[in-house]
Amino acid sequence: MLQKKQCVAMLLAGGQGSRLGILTRRTAKPAIPFGGKYRIIDFPVSNCTNSGIDVVGVLTQYRPLELNAYIGSGAPWDLDLNNGGIFVLPPYSTGKDGEWYKGTANSIYQNMEFIEQYNPDYVLVLSGDHIYKMDYAAMLNHHIKEEAAVTIAVRQVPWEETNRFGIMNTDENGNITEFEEKPANAKSNNASMGVYVFTWDKMRAYLIEDENNPKSSNDFGKNIIPNMLNANEKLVAYNFNGYWKDVGTIESLWEANMDLLEDPAPIDLHDRRWRIYARNVGLPPHFIGKKGEVINSLITEGGVINGKVTNSVLSGGVVVEEGAEVIDSVVMPSAVIKKGAVVRRAIIGENAVVTEDAIVGEKTGDIAVVGNNTVLSAGQKVASGEQAGE
C-alpha cells in the first residue's frame, strides 16, 4: 500500500492534435517544443510541482515515443520520488478485452486502479495543450471550501470566440447551472480551461455509470459534466485571470510564442518562484557571430547566429547562417537556416533544414510550416499557409 495522497493529477496527453498538421504527424502534441527550451507538457507538469502535487499520471496513446523519452524518470520536475512521481499510463490489455482509450473519461476509467493506489480525496484532471502558470493548490482549496463534486477552472474569453469553447453558465454564487459546448449564441463568456478538480468518490461513481452506457462517447465535456449537472451535483466555477493560451493550432502555437516577445511578456518565465522546468539537453551557451544581428528575440543554448534574427523564438541548437534572415518566426530545436534563406511568419520543425536561398512564409497571411526533419531544396518557396514536408 502506498502512502495516501490528498490529490492525484491525471494529465490527458493521448490526443494527436491533428489541428497542428504536419507538426504532430509523428509525435504527440504535448511533446511539441515551445518558447525556445520547453515542451508544452512542461507547463502543466511544472505547475503540479510548484503546486505541491507530486503524483502525476500521464495518459498517452498517440505516438508516445518522444513523450515517454522526454518524461523519463521525471527528474527535471523533481518527480522522481519514492513516494509519488510521474507515471506514463498507456492503454493496456486485460486478457480478452484490452482496448484503446475511447475518450477522455474512459482513459481515466481505465486507470482507476492507478488512482486508488494513493487513496486520494481529489483528482485533478489536466490537458496537455495549454500554456499557463496556475496554482492548482489554490483551486483545490476553493473546491474543498465549496464542498463541490467538481470544480472547473474558467476564464473569460472575448465574446466573439465563445463558439470555440465549452461555456459555463453560473449563478451569482459561482455554481455552474448550465454547460454549453461551443454555443452559437453564448449566454456567458466563461470558457472551460480543461482543468478540473473532482472529488474522487463522485468521479469514480460517474465514470463507472458512464462506462456502462454503451451510447456514451466517454468524454468529460460531452458526458460526465452534463450527467453530473442533470443529477444536481454541485459544480463550481473557479475563475482564473492569468495568462492562458490554447496552443492546439498552428496559428495559436505561433501566437503564444510571439506573446513571449512582448515587453513585459504576458507570462513571466523569469519568475524564480514559479519556474517552468524542462529536460536539459547539455548544450553550450549560444553564440552570436561577428555578422550576427538579433532584435527582439529569444535565443537559447546551443544556437549559433551569424545571420539576422528579428521578432523570433529560437530553440536549442538552431543555426542561422550568415546572410540568412529569420523574421516573426518560431524555430524548433536543431533546425538550420542556411545562407541566403529567408524565413518569415513561419514555424520551422525540429532538425529541419531551410536550404540556401529558400524562402519560407510571407509578410502577411497564414503561418507557413516546415515539418520536422524536412530538408527543403535550394531556392524552394513555401507559401503562407503551406506545410512543407511529410
Next chain:
Amino acid sequence: MKSDIVGLIYTGENSERLRDLTRIRSVAALPILGRYRIIDFMLSNMVNSGIHNVGIILQQNYQSLLDQLGSGREWDLHGKRAGLTLLPPFAASEHSYYTGLLDALKSNLSFLRRSKERYIAVTDSGILYSIRFEELLAEHLKNEADITLVYTKDRDARRNGVGRYLGIDENCVVKHLEVDPSIPRYENTYIGVFLVRREMLIDMVDRATSQGFHHFTREMLARFLQEGTYKVCGYQLPLKPWVIDSVQAYYHANMDALDPTVREMFFDKDRPIWTKLRDEMPTRYATGARVSNSLVADGCVIEGTVENSIIFRGVTIRPGAVVKGCIIMQDALISRNVEIENCIMDKQTTIREGGRLVSTAAYPTVVPKNLTI
C-alpha cells in the same frame, strides 16, 4: 560500456595569481565559458569516457563545489553501483588543508582501497582540457607503462619559473622531470593528469610516505625516475589545454572560446559537457540590443551593446550600456549607460548607472563577487 578506471579529482590548490577569483572558491569551482565551472569539464570528460566511479578530494573553501556537485545527478553519477564520492578533509588532520597531492592521497587511501576498478586516473583541477581517458588507458597498456603522465607541447602552457616539464624519449618513456625551472629545458608540459594501476598507486603512496616525502611530483616521481623503480611514460594530449593559473590565463581561456574552432574542441556533440541546471528561460534580446562575437547563456536580458564577451546566466545589460571584451558572471547587472571594457565581473556584481570601468586585455580588472560599484 563500463570502464575499468576510477577517476579522482584533486581540488584546492589555487594559484595566488588568480587573486580575487579564487579567494572565495577553489579553482575547480571557478565559473567558465558562460555556464560551467572548471570541474564540469573534468567530470564530463570522465563520464564521456565511460568512468562512473569518481572521487573528489575537497579542501579549503569547498562550499561552492558542494553546491555545484549535489548528488552528481547532472553527470549521471548518482547510481548505486558507483557514482560520485566527495572526500572532504578529515577533521582529525593536523592542518585544515593537505600539504599536497601525496598528503591528500594518503588521507584518502580508503577510497583507493574500496574502489574496484583496476586503474585510476588522477587529475589536478586548475586546468581546462579535453581528454578521452579510454585512449589514455589504451596508450598506457600499449607502452606497458606503470604510470602514464599526460603532457602537452602547447607553448601557452609553458611558464618561466613554474610548472613541471618532461624529458621524453622516442618510446614515450619519461627520462627527466623538471620542477619549476627558471627557463624550462623541455617542451613537454606535464598537466597534472596521470593514469596508474590502482593498487600500484597505493604501494607508491605507502613507500613515499615511509620515506618521508611530502610532494607527489617534486619528490616522489622525481625519485622514482632517478631510481628507475617504475616505468613512467608520457601521453601527449591531442588537443590544446588551458592552464588556469592567473587572472590573465583565465581571461584568455574564456576569450579563446569565441573562436569557433576552439569551441569545437570543448563542445563535441557526442561528448556533451554537463553542469548544474538553473532552469532559466531563454535569453531575451530587446529591440535595441546589439550583440556580436559573444557567447551568451540563458536567462539574460540584453538591451544594450555587447561585443567580444562571455555572458553568464541571468545577466542583465540595460539600454545604453556598452560591454566590450568582458566576462560577466551569473546574475550581474550592468546598468544604463555603463561603459565597461576588458573586465571580469564576478557573480552578483552591479555597476551603477553611468559607471565607467575600462582596463586593458593584458590586465583585466576583476570586480569581486557581490560588489556594487
